[in-house]
Amino acid sequence: MAIMLTAIGLMSGTSLDGVDVALIETDGKQVRAFGPSGYRAYTDHERGLLRQALNEAPNLLHREARPGILREAERIVTLAHAEAVAIFTSHNRISYEDIDIVGFHGQTVLHRPAEKMTVQIGDGPALAKAIHIPVMHDFRAADVDAGGQGAPLVPVYHRALAQSLEREGPIVVVNIGGVSNITYIDGPNTLIACDTGPGNALLDDHIFRTMGQPFDCEGRTAAQGAVDVAWVMRALQHPFFALPPPKSLDRNDFASLKVRDMSPADGAATLTALTAEAIARIVPLLPKEPKCWIVAGGGARNLTMLRMLRERLDPATVEAADALGWSADAIEAQAFGFLAARGLKGLPLSYPATTGVPIPMTGGVIARP
Ligand SMILES: Nc1ncnc2c1ncn2[C@@H]1O[C@H](COP(=O)(O)OP(=O)(O)OP(=O)(O)O)[C@@H](O)[C@H]1O
Numbered sequence: 276m277a278i279m280l281t282a283i284g285l286m287s288g289t290s291l292d293g294v295d296v297a298l299i300e301t302d303g304k305q306v307r308a309f310g311p312s313g314y315r316a317y318t319d320h321e322r323g324l325l326r327q328a329l330n331e332a333p334n335l336l337h338r339e340a341r342p343g344i345l346r347e348a349e350r351i352v353t354l355a356h357a358e359a360v361a362i363f364t365s366h367n368r369i370s371y372e373d374i375d376i377v378g379f380h381g382q383t384v385l386h387r388p389a390e391k392m393t394v395q396i397g398d399g400p401a402l403a404k405a406i407h408i409p410v411m412h413d414f415r416a417a418d419v420d421a422g423g424q425g426a427p428l429v430p431v432y433h434r435a436l437a438q439s440l441e442r443e444g445p446i447v448v449v450n451i452g453g454v455s456n457i458t459y460i461d462g463p464n465t466l467i468a469c470d471t472g473p474g475n476a477l478l479d480d481h482i483f484r485t486m487g488q489p490f491d492c493e494g495r496t497a498a499q500g501a502v503d504v505a506w507v508m509r510a511l512q513h514p515f516f517a518l519p520p521p522k523s524l525d526r527n528d529f530a531s532l533k534v535r536d537m538s539p540a541d542g543a544a545t546l547t548a549l550t551a552e553a554i555a556r557i558v559p560l561l562p563k564e565p566k567c568w569i570v571a572g573g574g575a576r577n578l579t580m581l582r583m584l585r586e587r588l589d590p591a592t593v594e595a596a597d598a599l600g601w602s603a604d605a606i607e608a609q610a611f612g613f614l615a616a617r618g619l620k621g622l623p624l625s626y627p628a629t630t631g632v633p634i635p636m637t638g639g640v641i642a643r644p
C-alpha cells in the first residue's frame with residue numbers, strides 16, 4: 276500500500292478573486308478522502324496590487340526578478356496565503372503537524388512558454404517558515420524549461436477523480452475559470468489537455484465596466500441579451516483556436532477583444548457564447564467525440580454558460596462538477612495538494628499530450644520550514 280499523505284492545496288487563479296484552500300488525503304495516484312475546503316478573498320487593495328503586477332510583468336527579463344511593484348505584490352500574495360492556511364487550519368481544528376505537504380501555486384503574472392517564461396509570484400520558503408509546514412511551489416518551471424507549455428497541470432488530478440466515475444467515455448472535464456482548459460480522458464491510457472480560450476475573465480471585465488459588479492451572477496445578465504454571432508465568429512478567427520492540443524494561454528492573451536458598443540446584456544451574452552463556442556471548437560481536434568462533459572470552476576455556476584455549452588455539445592451530456600459530488604470551487608486547490616504529493620514522490624505532473632513536454636515530467640520545488 277502506497278504511503279498516504281495529507282496535503283493542503285492553495286490556488287490563486289487568473290480571476291484574481293482570492294485564495295482557494297483544500298485538504299485531501301492521497302498517495303499521489305488516488306484520492307483516499309476529501310477534507311474541508313476554504314477561501315480567503317483578496318481585499319480591493321490586494322487585488323489592485325495584483326492588477327498592477329500583471330501590467331508590469333511583461334517587462335520582466337528574468338523569471339526570478341521582482342522589480343518595482345512585483346516585489347510588494349509577491350509579499351502580499353505570500354502573506355495572504357499564510358493567512359489563508361492559518362484561518363483554514365484553526366477553523367477546521369487541524370494541527371500543522373498533521374499536514375505532510377502544502378502545494379502552493381502562487382499567482383501567475385506572466386505566461387509565455389515559447390520564451391520559457393512562466394512566472395508565479397509567491398515566496399515558497401517564506402510561506403514554509405510562516406506556516407511551519409513543507410511547501411511545494413513553482414510547479415510550472417520544470418515543464419516550461421523542458422519545452423512544455425507549463426499548463427494545464429490539473430489533468431492528472433482530473434484523471435484521478437474520473438477513475439471512480441461511472442460514465443461512458445471519452446470524458447472531458449472543462450474548467451471555466453479566468454481562462455478555460457480541458458482534460459480529455461479515454462480509458463486509463465489516454466490523457467490529452469489544453470487551454471481552449473477565454474473563460475470568465477473577459478465577461479467579468481465587461482460586467483464590472485458596464486454594471487459595477489464583479490461577475491455575471493448565474494449568467495442572469497447574459498440570459499437577457501442577444502448573441503452577436505458575427506462578432507463571435509470574427510473573434511474565433513484568432514489562430515489559437517485552430518491549433519491542436521497541447522496549447523496554453525496567458526490571462527491577457529484575448530484582452531484586445533472588446534464589446535464596447537454593445538449593451539450590458541448583449542455584451543454578456545456574446546462573451547458567454549465566445550467561451551462556450553471556443554470550448555466546443557476543441558471537439559474536432561480531439562481523437563474521438565466526447566460522450567460526457569463535466570464542468571468545473573466558477574463558470575459552472577453560470578447557468579447561461581451551461582445552456583450554451585449544452586446547445587453546442589449535444590448529444591454529449593454536460594454536467595456541473597458539483598452534481599457528481601466533486602467540488603467545482605475547490606477542485607483546483609485540491610489539484611495542487613495532489614500535485615504536491617506527486618512531486619514529493621517524483622511522479623509525473625505533465626505528459627507529452629497534456630503540456631507538450633518531450634517526456635513525462637515531475638516538478639515542483641520543495642521548501643522546508
Ligand atoms: N455564482 C456565479 N455565477 C456566475 N459566475 C460565477 C459565479 N461564481 C463564480 N463565477 C465566475 O467564476 C469566476 C471564478 O472562477 P474560478 O475561481 O474557477 O477562477 P480562477 O481559479 O481564478 O481561474 P483559473 O482557473 O483560470 O485560474 C468568477 O470570476 C466568475 O466569473
Ligand SMILES: CC(=O)N[C@H]1[C@@H]2OC[C@@H](O2)[C@@H](O)[C@@H]1O[C@H](C)C(=O)O
Pocket residue numbers: 288289383386393425426427428429430452453454455456470523524607
Ligand atoms: C499559466 C497559468 O497559470 N495557467 C492557468 C490559467 O488558469 C486556467 C488555465 O489558465 C490553466 O492553464 C492554468 O491553471 C490550471 C489550474 C492548470 O494548470 O491546470
